[in-house]
Amino acid sequence: MSRTGVAAPGRDVPARSRWEEQRSFDELGRPLRDLTFCVVDLETTGGSAAAGSMITEIGAVKVRGGEVLGEFQTLVDPQTEIPAFIAVLTGITNHMVADAPPIESALPAFLEFAAGCVLVAHNAPFDIGFLRHFAELQGRPWPRVEVLDTARLARRVITRDDAPNCKLSSLARVFHSTTTPNHRALSDARATVDVLHGLLERLGPLGVHTLEELQTFTSRVTPAQRRKRHLAEGLPHAPGVYLFRDERERVLYVGTSRDLRTRVRSYFTSSETRSRMGEMVGLADSVLGIECATPLEAEVRELRLIAEHKPRYNRRSRFPEKAHFVKLTRETWPRLSLVRRVLDDDADYLGPFSSRKTAEKCLAALHDTFPVRQCSERLSRTGGRSPCVLAEMGRCLSPCDGSADAATYAAVVRQLRDTLLHRPDEVVEAINARMASLAADERFEEAGVHRDRLAAFVRAAARTQRLTALTRCPEVVAARREDAGWAVHVVRHGRLVAAGVIPPGADAHQFVRELRAGAETVRPAPGPVPVATAEETEKILRWLESPGVRLIEVDGEWSCPVAGATRHLAVHDAVTESRLSLVPFDDRRDLTPVHQPAR
Structure with missing residues (x-):
């Protein structure tokens, strides 16, 4: 499928190759000692800062390889009164x-x-957030710098046995800092330097030696x-697919990334919290990369590899x-x-549905609107059978007993077909009216x-119409400028x-030809x-509809009905989002239990 200017199409990249013999510093990551x-x-x-708070002091210490290279300190005129309790806390007064x-300045x-x-701060979102806020106010571009948060890192390293919490004062005591934090910027920065060095000393024996490993470190990853x-060192910094395999070369997990090596390496050092991924890595013996x-x-x-191998640790797309x-x-x-x-039988199809339950909801919506028969037997044109319960309830035209003429039934089927393929308004209006009636009677x-x-019907109809529009095109060729250049894709029948x-x-x-x-x-x-x-x-479809895509060639007609189901999606998506944001009254997992004293 692939074609690039520098590599063979879709080449497989073994995890152990010439990279083990000679690896560049870039492949190894940036050593902490050199930063x-x-x-x-x-x-x-x-x-x-957004609420109007101002900076009163900036303190910083520049270090490399454990050596202090320089210090920076300045008070800052906030151009407003310093609150009394802040002055007491920091010792910085208006004078x-x-x-x-x-x-x-x-x-x-x-x-x-x-x-x-590399910027470092204890509770970095606070300090860096203030600095970025004022840079934005000044119209000054924020430099592209990487940030480390010693508070966040400490929460992954320090245990309750080490310290009661991860405040700077507590960590300074743990690591025997030569400076006691006192809410003055330079003193606190000096203490943070000692904390940073103490954390790095603890992480060294755990195999954390580069900035990349430090940024993605978690205590959940076992030695x-x-x-x-x-296993990741033979993979390229390129987009592709990676396959974790066990010692018998059975595929355990398939994933994708814009940077194969960085993503695979993160499984061994990152904040991966899924226990099943830890189990998978424990079984892995090799990693195959497909650039x-x-x-x-x-x-x-x-998607194709997951469907082919059905790896046990992939939960989606396997079947x-x-x-x-x-x-x-x-x-x-x-x-x-x-x-x-789907058969070549000239029938009309709606779907696919990922679950039978959702398909049944959609089917019920259609049956609520159109009184077509629901029995599965083959019927002759003249009927001749007794009517079913649905016919007695007026929910079926009852061709089984001959009470429905063919022309009337065919007209209903034409409306149903038009609803499936082009215009869903009849189902939408009928069910909306039914919901309004039930709500008025408080039958919520x-x-x-x-x-x-x-919602099941609208989503299925919109999905079918969009998929059908593309799959009926013999060929679509499109391009978009991406990081590596102009990416070109050829799509045939979807x-x-x-x-x-x-x-x-x-x-x-010539390249496209x-x-x-x-x-x-x-x-x-x-x-x-x-x-x-x-x-x-x-x-x-998502790629073709993304900003910047240019159509080079369209063989056939790629279009969706103007009055199609897509225009109804926004309402149902908003309802779903609203429901997900609500917490049920009986869901008290986030509530702190209150223990009443015994009487």
């Missing part, structure tokens, strides 16, 4: 800052001092997992063949049914059932068949997702 850190601390008039420079001086350093980080031309190709390859569809049959008296396969639970049915990045200086038209010529051949098939899984085609 310059600028440890900064602020004193302020309050806790929120002391009267002749101090304003933040407009102090901030540029600090940024010049910290240029080229056994860290010892396996060499891809573009991130979209990597995402598609991931695309288990999808469900709602089918409107083609027979004398058509009906709706749930099926698992029943109204909620109909709401869920309607399936990604070729991907590549136009090399610098190459003839773009060759890419199309070498693309996979795809034959059309019935249904909304005939030659690719719905998940793959949806990923392609």
